[in-house]
Amino acid sequence: MNSKNVNLGNINSGNVNLRKCVSCGRRSNKFDFIRINKVKNQDSSFEICVSNIGDRRYVEGRTAYLCSNLGCFNLAKKKSRLEKNLKCKIGSKIYDEIENFINKI
Numbered sequence: 001m002n003s004k005n006v007n008l009g010n011i012n013s014g015n016v017n018l019r020k021c022v023s024c025g026r027r028s029n030k031f032d033f034i035r036i037n038k039v040k041n042q043d044s045s046f047e048i049c050v051s052n053i054g055d056r057r058y059v060e061g062r063t064a065y066l067c068s069n070l071g072c073f074n075l076a077k078k079k080s081r082l083e084k085n086l087k088c089k090i091g092s093k094i095y096d097e098i099e100n101f102i103n104k105i
């Protein structure tokens with residue numbers, strides 16, 4: 001048997017709480033980032049939710065992290081980093097929402 005036992009979580013053991021910005025690749029404590037979640041609805045549609053890490057609600061689905069600054073936001077938007085990361089189309093309404101979220105921080 002050729003078992004593939006790849007556990008990415010163990011590569012940086014001790015740094016398990018670090019998250020990576022999809023835009024600049026900066027790794028930091030997860031509290032430095034905003035979280036963008038793709039949440040599946042029961043009818044298999046989905047919505048994108050923006051939240052602070054401090055929000056401890058469990059969210060199902062894919063998650064992307066972004067530095068809470070407009071520089072990283074603009075780069076992510078320009079390079080479609082969030083779309084690639086979340087594997088879905090992100091409309092301009094969602095981008096507006098994320099931008100507003102960052103502006104409020």
Ligand SMILES: [Zn+2]
Pocket residue numbers: 021022023024025026066067072
């Ligand atoms: Zn960043």
